[in-house]
Amino acid sequence: MEHAVFIHGVSHWYGEVEILHNLDFELEEGGFVCVIGRSGCGKSTLLRLVSGIEKPRGGEIRADRRIAVCFQEPRLIPWLGVEKNVRLGMKGDRKKLRKDALAALRDVGLEEKALAWPQTLSGGQAQRVSLARALIRRPRLLLLDEPFGALDAITRREMQDLLAMLVREHALSVVMVTHDTDEARRLAGRIFSLEGGKLHPAVFDDYIV
Numbered sequence: 001m002e003h004a005v006f007i008h009g010v011s012h013w014y015g016e017v018e019i020l021h022n023l024d025f026e027l028e029e030g031g032f033v034c035v036i037g038r039s040g041c042g043k044s045t046l047l048r049l050v051s052g053i054e055k056p057r058g059g060e061i062r063a064d065r066r067i068a069v070c071f072q073e074p075r076l077i078p079w080l081g082v083e084k085n086v087r088l089g090m091k092g093d094r095k096k097l098r099k100d101a102l103a104a105l106r107d108v109g110l111e112e113k114a115l116a117w118p119q120t121l122s123g124g125q126a127q128r129v130s131l132a133r134a135l136i137r138r139p140r141l142l143l144l145d146e147p148f149g150a151l152d153a154i155t156r157r158e159m160q161d162l163l164a165m166l167v168r169e170h171a172l173s174v175v176m177v178t179h180d181t182d183e184a185r186r187l188a189g190r191i192f193s194l195e196g197g198k199l200h201p202a203v204f205d206d207y208i209v
């Protein structure tokens with residue numbers, strides 16, 4: 001089987017501080033993994049390395065290049081309307097891009113907000129726009145860094161259901177960082193804890209992944 005992500009012997013450090021140590025990890029195509037771990041243990045660093053924003057100091061990382069990333073904060077541009085935010089940075093025919101942006105907004109249930117300003121959206125709606133912005137890129141691999149961390153419990157559940165649906169429909173492979181073990185257990189096929197610079201299968205009191 002092809003790998004969506006293949007990491008072999010990766011080490012990474014900033015200054016004197018080693019963040020990742022000889023880390024191995026594989027994500028099969030269509031797989032969904034969650035990464036949990038203490039604040040500062042290197043989860044976001046790991047996603048940056050997989051996304052290619054940053055290069056590891058040592059080791060090898062291969063990842064599907066059809067990749068999109070969502071962050072904890074939606075990072076919308078305040079002076080652009082929702083639909084323009086979705087297609088921001090995309091090149092090509094404007095008319096087609098606009099159509100694709102509307103289709104992506106429909107996918108996340110937010111077509112009626114196409115012309116709205118970002119600051120008029122709720123937190124959940126803004127995160128939907130962020131997902132639409134990922135989807136318009138037709139990714140095969142989705143990297144999510146605590147995407148629902150700032151949402152209330154009910155909205156969070158809705159967003160989890162939406163994400164699960166999108167992952168199925170678009171046959172996505174997913175690496176998701178979360179602090180919420182319930183969220184991880186709802187969504188992921190496998191859950192890892194990042195500790196001591198390595199990924200370990202997460203162990204819960206009542207549940208072994």
Ligand SMILES: Nc1ncnc2c1ncn2[C@@H]1O[C@H](COP(=O)(O)OP(=O)(O)OP(=O)(O)O)[C@@H](O)[C@H]1O
Pocket residue numbers: 014019037038039040041042043044045046
């Ligand atoms: N560009 C950088 N330069 C120097 N140190 C950095 C840099 N980026 C991250 N670090 C350090 O690397 C460590 C890991 O940071 P990272 O953001 O990956 O943690 P995290 O697990 O995502 O934490 P959180 O759960 O709080 O988001 C931290 O100690 C952080 O201060």
Ligand SMILES: [Mg+2]
Pocket residue numbers: 043044045145
């Ligand atoms: Mg982080």
